[in-house]
Amino acid sequence: MGRKVFISVLGISWYNECLYVGKNSGMNTKFIQLATLNEIGAKEWSENDVVYILVTKKAREENWHLVNDERKDRLGNIEPYPCLESGIAEMGLNCRVEAVDINDGQNIDEMWGIFSQVFALLKNGDELYFDFTHGFRYLPMFVLVLSSYAKYMKNVSIAYMSYGNFEFPGPEKPIMNLMSLATLQNWTSSAISFREMGRVTSLTESLASVIDSDKECFSSGTQNRIRELMGCLTRFVGQIETCRGQLIVKGEDALKINKLVNKITNGDAAMPDPLRRILLSIKDEVAGFKSDSMGNIIQALEWCKRYRLVQQGYTLCQEGLVTVACNKYAFENPYKDGRKQENDRNYRDFWATVFGIADNVSEADWKGRLAENPQLARRFFSMDWVKQIRLFYRALTTSRNQVNHGGFVDKATSQKIIGDFVTIVDRGIEMIRQGIGDAPSSVEAEPKPRIFLNVSNHPFVKWSEVQKKAAVEYGDLDEIAFPMVSPEIGEDRLASVVDECLKEIGGKISGKEATVHIMGEMTLTYALVQRLLASGVRCVASTTRRDVRELPDGRKESTFHFVRFREYACAFNSN
Numbered sequence: 001m002g003r004k005v006f007i008s009v010l011g012i013s014w015y016n017e018c019l020y021v022g023k024n025s026g027m028n029t030k031f032i033q034l035a036t037l038n039e040i041g042a043k044e045w046s047e048n049d050v051v052y053i054l055v056t057k058k059a060r061e062e063n064w065h066l067v068n069d070e071r072k073d074r075l076g077n078i079e080p081y082p083c084l085e086s087g088i089a090e091m092g093l094n095c096r097v098e099a100v101d102i103n104d105g106q107n108i109d110e111m112w113g114i115f116s117q118v119f120a121l122l123k124n125g126d127e128l129y130f131d132f133t134h135g136f137r138y139l140p141m142f143v144l145v146l147s148s149y150a151k152y153m154k155n156v157s158i159a160y161m162s163y164g165n166f167e168f169p170g171p172e173k174p175i176m177n178l179m180s181l182a183t184l185q186n187w188t189s190s191a192i193s194f195r196e197m198g199r200v201t202s203l204t205e206s207l208a209s210v211i212d213s214d215k216e217c218f219s220s221g222t223q224n225r226i227r228e229l230m231g232c233l234t235r236f237v238g239q240i241e242t243c244r245g246q247l248i249v250k251g252e253d254a255l256k257i258n259k260l261v262n263k264i265t266n267g268d269a270a271m272p273d274p275l276r277r278i279l280l281s282i283k284d285e286v287a288g289f290k291s292d293s294m295g296n297i298i299q300a301l302e303w304c305k306r307y308r309l310v311q312q313g314y315t316l317c318q319e320g321l322v323t324v325a326c327n328k329y330a331f332e333n334p335y336k337d338g339r340k341q342e343n344d345r346n347y348r349d350f351w352a353t354v355f356g357i358a359d360n361v362s363e364a365d366w367k368g369r370l371a372e373n374p375q376l377a378r379r380f381f382s383m384d385w386v387k388q389i390r391l392f393y394r395a396l397t398t399s400r401n402q403v404n405h406g407g408f409v410d411k412a413t414s415q416k417i418i419g420d421f422v423t424i425v426d427r428g429i430e431m432i433r434q435g436i437g438d439a440p441s442s443v444e445a446e447p448k449p450r451i452f453l454n455v456s457n458h459p460f461v462k463w464s465e466v467q468k469k470a471a472v473e474y475g476d477l478d479e480i481a482f483p484m485v486s487p488e489i490g491e492d493r494l495a496s497v498v499d500e501c502l503k504e505i506g507g508k509i510s511g512k513e514a515t516v517h518i519m520g521e522m523t524l525t526y527a528l529v530q531r532l533l534a535s536g537v538r539c540v541a542s543t544t545r546r547d548v549r550e551l552p553d554g555r556k557e558s559t560f561h562f563v564r565f566r567e568y569a570c571a572f573n574s575n
Helices: 032-039 057-064 084-091 108-121 139-154 179-197 201-213 220-241 245-250 252-267 273-285 295-306 310-328 340-356 368-372 374-381 384-404 414-436 465-472 491-509 522-534 568-572
Strands: 004-009 018-021 026-029 050-055 070-072 078-080 096-101 127-131 157-164 172-177 450-456 476-481 513-519 538-550 556-567
Touching (some): 004 032, 004 108, 018 032, 026 032, 032 084, 032 127, 032 157, 032 172, 050 057, 050 084, 050 108, 057 096, 084 096, 096 108, 108 139, 127 139, 220 245, 220 252, 220 310, 245 252, 245 295, 245 310, 252 273, 295 310, 295 414, 310 340, 310 384, 310 414, 340 384, 374 384, 384 414, 414 522, 450 465, 465 476, 465 556, 491 513, 491 522, 513 522, 522 538
Parallel strands (some): 018 172, 050 096, 450 476, 513 538
Antiparallel strands (some): 070 078, 157 172, 538 556
16 A cells, blocks of 8 residues: 655745634644644554655745744744644654755746656655645646656555635635545546547546545435446447447447436536536537447447547448348348347358358359358349448458458558548448438439549550440549659658549549549559558459461561450459
């Protein structure tokens, strides 16, 4: 167990005796330090604990150690003046008491000197009690910053902060417990961590500290609800971090968070309003979740986007698509006569195969669930919604494998994986919305304009009529020039060329059902195709047949004849 450490700054003024009153005690004294030590029960502290009184040179001379406990008053007369050192001695504390010499703190360098000096006094796990009645005007900020820093560096906790309000009218001067300020700071920092990073540990720790150290702000009922809220928050975040799909769909803990926050913020009038507002902001983070809703998958995916949970996002996106398909076509389930758990697993396997099987796998080669249900599979393969997902699913599977295989089976960079993540998940969300009816399906929606975009070194004017006719089958023709790629440039410059070209392509195909024809310098082509496929855009190349004719002079002449367009998507067929 860490030490109890009391820290206070001693001033230089002539202090008049008054009655300082706290929640637990009162004391007639010149020095707020004595009244505060009495209030916090320092008489019960052990020899392991310590009292630090920070003193400047003048404060030591005027108020800490006085010969015969006498001092000149404001008129220059010698008067009895029991100093702080003797007052503490009379209390008979068991703990160590030390006056620590500090500078005057008149500039930033001196301030940092005091900061380092006080920090050096602290040990790992200390429990800090701080009085900032006297001393520098920046002392309250100093204490809050020091406490946060010491918490991080030495696991120090603040148990008590107070201010002796000598200017308060009347004979009793209150010792004001300012722990609510520290509580607010901790809650704010933790709420920021929760909102910006989705991390709940520091938030639950902050909630726990409220229960342990600031009970007077909350009723016992509120304290119990806070404990319950801590559990709900931990479970909720854990469900997303570990991809607990069924629990996410049920949404029980998200709904409990909403209800508990409402009860806590509305049911305790004593709660400071700033703390109330922080709790309400927590509720906002889970507001989109509903009870037993497939839409919760979308909310979880938005959460993964917001907090860059890449692995979880890819997993939930892929499994979410399968789940939506199973629900959407539950009446078609050929395994519904068996045991439910086995039924569900078998039907999921079926849909995963429908989405993931390569286009070039003939029906004769179907295996497993497809071979068991070929007629059903053929019907699903003909549906526009399924066709869209199949095209997208291959890119999604590749991205998921890039993460789940730990980078041992591919060379994708972390920058690329993270850079593609939002685009891919957004596309997955669109597919899920269509499947659950939150958005019109492609069958019901107004059809998008179709476009065939040529990105190559061969403009349409050089194409044969046969090749142009094949291209028109994909949509209206448009083109941009394939960028020139110097053999001298490195990977960094190439990445910039990729981004510039994708921006130009995006301007052409935005809002359209696009097929992009890409042929050119190999590294740039590879990068463009990877990025476009990851976004669900169909990419094709031209295949040709070469005819060679020997000329009378002995030279050979090669003529290339267009055969067909072939999708780059075949690159994703192998695992």
